[in-house]
Amino acid sequence: MRENYYFRSKRKMSEHHEHESGSYRKPLTVGIIGVGGLGSTTAHYLLTVPNSVVHLTGRPKSTDSIDARVRLLIARNAGGDIVEEERAKERIRIYQTIRGETSINARGESLPEKERFLDSDFILISARNNSVPFGSLTSRDQEYLVNKDVLSNISKDLKDYRGVVIVATGPLQIFCSEIARVSGVPLVRIVGASYIDTIRFRKELQREIYNVKGKQINIGMLEEAMVLGGHGFGMVPIYSGLKLGGINFNNITELNTDGLRRRVQAALSTDPIRIQFTGSTGVNIDEPAAA
Numbered sequence: 001m002r003e004n005y006y007f008r009s010k011r012k013m014s015e016h017h018e019h020e021s022g023s024y025r026k027p028l029t030v031g032i033i034g035v036g037g038l039g040s041t042t043a044h045y046l047l048t049v050p051n052s053v054v055h056l057t058g059r060p061k062s063t064d065s066i067d068a069r070v071r072l073l074i075a076r077n078a079g080g081d082i083v084e085e086e087r088a089k090e091r092i093r094i095y096q097t098i099r100g101e102t103s104i105n106a107r108g109e110s111l112p113e114k115e116r117f118l119d120s121d122f123i124l125i126s127a128r129n130n131s132v133p134f135g136s137l138t139s140r141d142q143e144y145l146v147n148k149d150v151l152s153n154i155s156k157d158l159k160d161y162r163g164v165v166i167v168a169t170g171p172l173q174i175f176c177s178e179i180a181r182v183s184g185v186p187l188v189r190i191v192g193a194s195y196i197d198t199i200r201f202r203k204e205l206q207r208e209i210y211n212v213k214g215k216q217i218n219i220g221m222l223e224e225a226m227v228l229g230g231h232g233f234g235m236v237p238i239y240s241g242l243k244l245g246g247i248n249f250n251n252i253t254e255l256n257t258d259g260l261r262r263r264v265q266a267a268l269s270t271d272p273i274r275i276q277f278t279g280s281t282g283v284n285i286d287e288p289a290a291a
Contacts, residue, residue: 025051027051027052028046028052028122029053029119029120029121030043030046030052030055030122031055031056031123032055032056032057032123032126033057033058033098033125034125035058036126036128036130038126038168039124042126043056043092053092053093054092054093055093056094057095057098089107089108090106090107090109092105092107097117097157098117098154098157099116099118100116101115101117103115118160118161121163121164122163123158123163123166124168125151125154125166125175125179126169127150127154127169128147129146129149129150140170143170144171147170147175150169151169151179154179155178155179155181155182156182158183160184161183163189164189165179165190165191166191167179167190167191167193168194172192172193176190197235197268198225198227200227201225201226201227201235201264202219202223204267204268205237206219208260208264212257212260224241224242225237225238225239225241225242225249226238235265237264237265
């Protein structure tokens, strides 16, 4: 996505926006609602990516906890090395409310013009009801009831937002629909982000590859195998980027079969015992014994 943030500009840009081609790379702006473990990790990653700006807001409407998170997330880079704190703050905006605006960055410097949180290209919702420990939840229904009011209030504040909403608060499908209904943001611009089904996909693919070829396949070799959607019959396994031994999966005759794909899809859709709702992002999946 970052590669698409270019446009031609005739106006004089600041030095770090100038290129020999005369193109100007528009900063990728990402708004994050809920700067907890997931939100701060995402912000930390974005700050290691050149030409990105992070817009942060949290709930309740206080910046104190966000300030503390900012200090943590800019302390180290992706390699674990200490980064220059003041430099990272140039690309952080802190808002008291979702519908708020700011004229300064986290470094305390004035911006050329006011910026709105709702002007973010993407908004990640990673907020939840922190008064209920996540580990105490025992079902998706309970998780929904606990987080419903929080997501409903956020949805009201997203009215008129014109970018893409990424939902990381579970249960994803229900909240994607409710955010669309309450906010008015079209459902086609709301994405439920889950990794657990991608992990399940790789595990099932690993199992089926062994069944077909009798060959040991390390789960790490399947890192380009992805699933779009999640937790149901709407999931779409993506094989196209996968390579095994340098050969594209789609070119391996024994593996690229409708039968194998059907078995993997069926396992993802109808084997809920393989997921254990533990209050963490981990999954409880038996390793293929033979592999």
